[in-house]
Amino acid sequence: MAKIRIATTSLAGCFGCHMSFLDLDERLVALADLVEFDRSPITDIEHCTNCDIGLIEGGVCNSENVHTLREFRKNCKILVAVGACAINGGLPAMRNFIPLEECLSEAYLDGIGVENPQIPSDPELPLLLDKVRPIHEVVKIDYFLPGCPPSADVFWAFLTDLLEGREPSLSYELVHYD
Amino acid sequence: MTKTITIDGNAIPFEDGQTIMDAATAAGVYIPHLCHHPEYTPHGSCKLCTVRVNGRVCSACTFPAAEGQDVLNNTKDLNDDRQKITQMLFVEGNHFCPSCEKTGNCQLQAVAYYLNMLDDHFPHFYAHREMDASHHDVLIDHNRCIFCTLCVRASQQKDGKDVFAISGRGINKHLIVNSKSGQLKDTDLEASDQAAHICPTGAILIKRTGYTVPIGERIYDHKQIDEVSLASEAEDHG
Ligand code: SF4
Ligand code: SF4
Numbered sequence: 001m002a003k004i005r006i007a008t009t010s011l012a013g014c015f016g017c018h019m020s021f022l023d024l025d026e027r028l029v030a031l032a033d034l035v036e037f038d039r040s041p042i043t044d045i046e047h048c049t050n051c052d053i054g055l056i057e058g059g060v061c062n063s064e065n066v067h068t069l070r071e072f073r074k075n076c077k078i079l080v081a082v083g084a085c086a087i088n089g090g091l092p093a094m095r096n097f098i099p100l101e102e103c104l105s106e107a108y109l110d111g112i113g114v115e116n117p118q119i120p121s122d123p124e125l126p127l128l129l130d131k132v133r134p135i136h137e138v139v140k141i142d143y144f145l146p147g148c149p150p151s152a153d154v155f156w157a158f159l160t161d162l163l164e165g166r167e168p169s170l171s172y173e174l175v176h177y178d
Numbered sequence: 179m180t181k182t183i184t185i186d187g188n189a190i191p192f193e194d195g196q197t198i199m200d201a202a203t204a205a206g207v208y209i210p211h212l213c214h215h216p217e218y219t220p221h222g223s224c225k226l227c228t229v230r231v232n233g234r235v236c237s238a239c240t241f242p243a244a245e246g247q248d249v250l251n252n253t254k255d256l257n258d259d260r261q262k263i264t265q266m267l268f269v270e271g272n273h274f275c276p277s278c279e280k281t282g283n284c285q286l287q288a289v290a291y292y293l294n295m296l297d298d299h300f301p302h303f304y305a306h307r308e309m310d311a312s313h314h315d316v317l318i319d320h321n322r323c324i325f326c327t328l329c330v331r332a333s334q335q336k337d338g339k340d341v342f343a344i345s346g347r348g349i350n351k352h353l354i355v356n357s358k359s360g361q362l363k364d365t366d367l368e369a370s371d372q373a374a375h376i377c378p379t380g381a382i383l384i385k386r387t388g389y390t391v392p393i394g395e396r397i398y399d400h401k402q403i404d405e406v407s408l409a410s411e412a413e414d415h416g
């Protein structure tokens with residue numbers, strides 16, 4: 001049987017959800033028999049193609065996030081919002097209540113200990129969005145795994161349900177927002 | 179002879195004057211609710227307790243129980259509606275649970291867990307809401323207020339004060355406090371007041387008490403809100 005192709009990425013996230021995924025520990029060995037990784041921090045593949053499952057950590061905070069998210073939607077049959085930030089913007093979205101200009105000046109001009117104050121403007125840098133947004137506001141999302149981060153057991157329950165052809169469901173103990 | 183209504187096909191006794199919520203809770207049947215508290219006059223605002231009475235949609239916390247009522251409560255359709263209502267509460271406010279002191283002990287969050295709410299579905303408002311940290315012992319975070327008026331009722335009906343009120347309508351609705359400055363520190367609220375402890379969300383918090391209970395031992399870590407709520411409220415409804 002062909003292996004299931006999984007792509008993963010972190011947008012405006014902290015990689016905590018990816019770390020939690022790695023907490024599957026020895027279960028990763030069992031998983032490796034069934035799945036292979038496409039674009040993901042653990043493969044160095046730059047663009048995803050023809051994947052079965054895309055796992056997205058983080059919300060969208062800049063233009064590059066939007067492009068990446070759209071690429072995932074186009075190339076993954078099932079797209080999954082992983083973690084609080086992908087689902088509601090999470091802690092990065094707490095900047096939504098401060099005008100972007102103020103955020104940038106605090107970080108790069110007026111902040112304590114800033115040397116050589118200037119707002120980074122290299123054309124290679126993606127432009128920031130005025131607000132951090134959850135990913136379901138940009139593309140259609142098929143499943144949501146809440147948690148900050150979702151525990152390894154959440155990933156395991158979800159993936160084994162999918163791989164064994166069941167409709168994924170999370171029990172009470174597995175649903176938490178913190 | 180005892181009078182009865184049926185809820186999801188089961189006969190539930192009631193006494194005159196009881197609401198459907200009163201009768202259900204006394205009989206050990208959980209109806210999801212946030213603005214209802216057995217010790218206070220019902221308010222009927224959150225609509226979590228929506229049930230069908232002989233086909234008609236009603237709020238169980240305000241609707242009087244009466245002979246001949248056939249009530250639907252724990253059905254997929256009603257719980258789906260309740261989940262949508264809860265999602266609206268989440269996107270109207272700013273609920274970042276990982277940074278909220280109430281997490282794990284929050285009724286809004288626990289109702290969402292009970293309804294297996296995995297996402298917020300709607301676009302977020304990200305409305306700018308202030309905090310009032312002026313009081314020595316009590317903090318208001320307006321980002322998390324769901325306008326249930328429990329603090330308003332507790333202050334008036336239990337504490338014999340009049341510290342809180344809801345002002346404005348629709349999207350401009352907000353909690354206000356009774357002082358010239360508009361600040362909590364200039365009201366007569368004390369940390370021992372019932373109004374300071376009744377909030378079902380993290381909108382009113384007692385300072386210097388956050389995160390004292392470790393994860394795993396918080397109210398809703400292992401127990402669902404139906405069990406917790408019935409254990410504490412069944413007697414009040416007796
Ligand atoms: S009030 Fe409840 S739902 Fe809102 S952020 Fe705090 S824990 Fe989460
Ligand atoms: S502060 Fe709490 S108790 Fe008061 S109206 Fe808001 S949610 Fe209800």
Ligand code: FES
Nearest residue numbers: 211224225227239
């Ligand atoms: S509990 Fe009945 S409307 Fe809120």
